[in-house]
Amino acid sequence: MVFVALGTGLAGAILAIIELLLAYPRLPASVPLHFDIKGRPGRWGSRGLFIAVFGTLIVLLAAAMLDAAVMNAEATGVLAVALCFVAFVEHLIIAAARRPRNCLALRPFWLGFAIFLLALMTWSALNR
Numbered sequence: 001m002v003f004v005a006l007g008t009g010l011a012g013a014i015l016a017i018i019e020l021l022l023a024y025p026r027l028p029a030s031v032p033l034h035f036d037i038k039g040r041p042g043r044w045g046s047r048g049l050f051i052a053v054f055g056t057l058i059v060l061l062a063a064a065m066l067d068a069a070v071m072n073a074e075a076t077g078v079l080a081v082a083l084c085f086v087a088f089v090e091h092l093i094i095a096a097a098r099r100p101r102n103c104l105a106l107r108p109f110w111l112g113f114a115i116f117l118l119a120l121m122t123w124s125a126l127n128r
Helices: 002-026 047-070 075-098 106-126
Strands: 030-035 041-046
Touching: 002 047, 002 075, 030 047, 030 075, 041 047, 047 075, 075 106
Parallel strands: none
Antiparallel strands: 030 041
């Protein structure tokens, strides 16, 4: 099970980093960083800040996941699921930054959040 989680998490991390690198030149100078409950941006930051925050978060989660996998810990799956969810949110924010009103797509976000919670509960149940 640890190898499945590790492979999934590493694939998510690699794809997220590739998307960050490819999206950087096409992002506007100001990127939405926080959204209200209706998906409207409430806080903005530079694209450099966006890349730094998400890049750092992805690298740190991937490093923690690799460390957990070396110890054959059940935390590997939790970290893999978190890493994939962060990559998904990064993708949604990049898509929102390219929209005219910069709104976050709420249906995909809530569906992804539900899948994230379901994956966490499944992983926890399988590793009792």
